[in-house]
Amino acid sequence: MKSIAELEKIQRESLTKVNIRRIKQGKNTIGSEESFNTEDGVRSHVLVCAGTGCTSSKSLEILKKLEKEIEKYNLKDEIKIVKTGCFGFCEAGPIIVVYPEGTFYSHIKVEDVEKITEEHLLNGNIVKDLLFKGSIKEDEIVPINEVDFYKKQKRMALRNCGLINPEDVKEYIALDGYKALAKALSEMTPEEVIEEVKNSGLRGRGGGGFPTGLKWGFTANAVDDEKYVACNADEGDPGAFMDRSILEGDPHSLIEAMAIAGYAVGAELGYVYVRAEYPIAVERLQIAIDQAREIELLGKNIFGTDFNFDMEIRLGAGAFVCGEETALINSIEGKRGMPRPRPPFPANKGIFNKPTLLNNVETYANVPEIILKGAEWFANIGTERSKGTKVFALGGKINNTGLLEVPMGTTLRDVIYEVGGGIPKNKDFKAVQTGGPSGGCIPSDYLDTAIDYDNLIELGSMMGSGGMIVMDEDNCMVDIARFFLDFTVEESCGKCTPCREGTKRMLELLDKITSGEGEMEDIDKLESLANTIKSSSLCGLGQTAPNPVLSTLKYFRHEYEAHVKEKTCPAGNCQDLLTYFITDGCKGCTLCAKACPVNAISGKTKTQHIINTEICIKCGACMEKCPFDAIIKK
Amino acid sequence: MDKSYLSDENFKKLDKLIQSNKERKGALMPVLHEAQHIFGCLSLEVQQRISEKMKIPLSEIYGVVTFYSQFTLQPKGKYTIGVCLGTACYVRGSQAIIDKISEITGVEVGKTSKDGKFTLEATRCIGACGLAPVISINDEVYGKLTPDDIPGILEKY
Numbered sequence: 001m002k003s004i005a006e007l008e009k010i011q012r013e014s015l016t017k018v019n020i021r022r023i024k025q026g027k028n029t030i031g032s033e034e035s036f037n038t039e040d041g042v043r044s045h046v047l048v049c050a051g052t053g054c055t056s057s058k059s060l061e062i063l064k065k066l067e068k069e070i071e072k073y074n075l076k077d078e079i080k081i082v083k084t085g086c087f088g089f090c091e092a093g094p095i096i097v098v099y100p101e102g103t104f105y106s107h108i109k110v111e112d113v114e115k116i117t118e119e120h121l122l123n124g125n126i127v128k129d130l131l132f133k134g135s136i137k138e139d140e141i142v143p144i145n146e147v148d149f150y151k152k153q154k155r156m157a158l159r160n161c162g163l164i165n166p167e168d169v170k171e172y173i174a175l176d177g178y179k180a181l182a183k184a185l186s187e188m189t190p191e192e193v194i195e196e197v198k199n200s201g202l203r204g205r206g207g208g209g210f211p212t213g214l215k216w217g218f219t220a221n222a223v224d225d226e227k228y229v230a231c232n233a234d235e236g237d238p239g240a241f242m243d244r245s246i247l248e249g250d251p252h253s254l255i256e257a258m259a260i261a262g263y264a265v266g267a268e269l270g271y272v273y274v275r276a277e278y279p280i281a282v283e284r285l286q287i288a289i290d291q292a293r294e295i296e297l298l299g300k301n302i303f304g305t306d307f308n309f310d311m312e313i314r315l316g317a318g319a320f321v322c323g324e325e326t327a328l329i330n331s332i333e334g335k336r337g338m339p340r341p342r343p344p345f346p347a348n349k350g351i352f353n354k355p356t357l358l359n360n361v362e363t364y365a366n367v368p369e370i371i372l373k374g375a376e377w378f379a380n381i382g383t384e385r386s387k388g389t390k391v392f393a394l395g396g397k398i399n400n401t402g403l404l405e406v407p408m409g410t411t412l413r414d415v416i417y418e419v420g421g422g423i424p425k426n427k428d429f430k431a432v433q434t435g436g437p438s439g440g441c442i443p444s445d446y447l448d449t450a451i452d453y454d455n456l457i458e459l460g461s462m463m464g465s466g467g468m469i470v471m472d473e474d475n476c477m478v479d480i481a482r483f484f485l486d487f488t489v490e491e492s493c494g495k496c497t498p499c500r501e502g503t504k505r506m507l508e509l510l511d512k513i514t515s516g517e518g519e520m521e522d523i524d525k526l527e528s529l530a531n532t533i534k535s536s537s538l539c540g541l542g543q544t545a546p547n548p549v550l551s552t553l554k555y556f557r558h559e560y561e562a563h564v565k566e567k568t569c570p571a572g573n574c575q576d577l578l579t580y581f582i583t584d585g586c587k588g589c590t591l592c593a594k595a596c597p598v599n600a601i602s603g604k605t606k607t608q609h610i611i612n613t614e615i616c617i618k619c620g621a622c623m624e625k626c627p628f629d630a631i632i633k634k
Numbered sequence: 635m636d637k638s639y640l641s642d643e644n645f646k647k648l649d650k651l652i653q654s655n656k657e658r659k660g661a662l663m664p665v666l667h668e669a670q671h672i673f674g675c676l677s678l679e680v681q682q683r684i685s686e687k688m689k690i691p692l693s694e695i696y697g698v699v700t701f702y703s704q705f706t707l708q709p710k711g712k713y714t715i716g717v718c719l720g721t722a723c724y725v726r727g728s729q730a731i732i733d734k735i736s737e738i739t740g741v742e743v744g745k746t747s748k749d750g751k752f753t754l755e756a757t758r759c760i761g762a763c764g765l766a767p768v769i770s771i772n773d774e775v776y777g778k779l780t781p782d783d784i785p786g787i788l789e790k791y
Contacts, residue, residue, distance in 0.1 A: 315667055
């Protein structure tokens, strides 16, 4: 693209094509304030989620069926079907949203499509029984943005996810896309761009929370003939999928941000390191890169300036440690993904030993907004030391599983109960795990903590990339700690001894405790080992690996002690410490006795059965089969 | 073991692939990904050819291949069953799912069945946490599972 005027022209032309999706967006309105316009004659847009979650429950088949139905009723000129990225509300998937009303259909099956087409799209009557339940409030149907899950959110990094077609650059441009790049290139010096990012208070969203502007400054100041910008999209924390969602739902925001970063630090090539487990994200990002090249938003002399920038995707191959910045750099270079000692930091010696700026996807996604709306606007959101918003992937024992974005400073309680809709089956909240294998478990006493980087660290956890796994009374905290250690042991790269050997010994101790062989001194050993590993490991993986153990020891020591002293698992989770019983709810149907692989269950038909605990191998087959829930374990 | 995947045709594809990556810096990882796609695995013969053509010591290539869990030295079964053991799935009971699959197919985690039909893998989070617990069989994903769903699913294959 040779000039900004060209960009503005595309925006004007495309805006009329997406405006219909904003009419009832109310406070979620994004972009400039032009009025809704139906010039192209389309009266309705049907958005179908094609994120990984919904795709896994057949949303692409739904999309095809929808296209067929529209064809059948000859509605092609009036109704536009849009394949979008993730809406974030994965629990409700597959999701269809109809604009301009903002009608929110949830849990859609292929066979529901006919009904929606005929009743809603053809005759204009909303199909009430397919609506998301929460979108009926006091007998009125509310649009998607007023549903509880979305109401408390502030979507900045996810601003376009579930709103635009990620495979159409024009839709991105319609909603102010590439305007920030245009502004940076035409009105700002690289120093001013860095100053703006510094003043915004943006901190790294990938884990550590390092001030982004400082990083940009370091890389800009490094002197070399070649520099790189890179994006860490190796989202390995189990349960976190915000980076994938941005790549799938709004890939151009990353391209734009990386180009801005390239301009700021003086780099002409950007690497995106994506995990190979994200095929849809990789595909969409590649499409986006190709489109940006085609209209010359990537390439030589962008907007007629002397700034050149291009991008390349590099795939991971299933190594968690590659999320660590120096390991990631080694992997891009084609080596084993093992961390390097720092210093030198990547800002001075990064990819191919050249100065490299490395940020995470969500961090980048915030940049265009900051450049466009100003540092001050951004710094007004959030808390004293953590600015802006944060995306969390809420999972585990929670009603509204999904991705959400809230201002920094929102309390854990608001996230879990207001946005997340609380815990299923009316069970009690026990803890929330933040920060993945590097983080810790936060118990109910701290639910009213305002979420920011520093508060979470104070509680012995961390923000991490934003995974948030909710646990209820049935989750054993020792077992959870064991689960994470199991993960770290397998993912430890083996380079440094504390992590390679230490985490293994920790896992052995945890195995010992959860199988009922533990002694009290094991708990002390575990704690001292954890502290040693924390202080002596080479990279972030090892330094944070003991956190799940340390935080559960801090808040749930009594559970460890119960496993050791009483040889019981209070949560009823650790198989070796459980005994199965049949209660008087037993009707004597004999199903359990038939299911038992070792014939440990005896009893006559229509009388209460008994489990011989000496023979029982605790496989749980009886419990699965019992139609009366009469078998318990404790 | 069947070595039919080491065909001349596949090696030709590999040579072409390496040729097209000649100018690329740090091209080993992308080449390995593609090579695995061509051959189905990165057996020693494949690594040797990459080593010769890219002028990278075999030991270094072997080091890289064995470091990353997605690279495999042996061909996989016709169907790869991946059971997600990410946190969200684990909390919602994916261990019971993996046990059930193992019981039915007789395949241990990380192994391939004798007839070459199934490979069972415990995978990292595949990001479909909203559907936990999930399994994937080749490209097909099944979510919100209980152990009782497993026999029905496996019957399809």
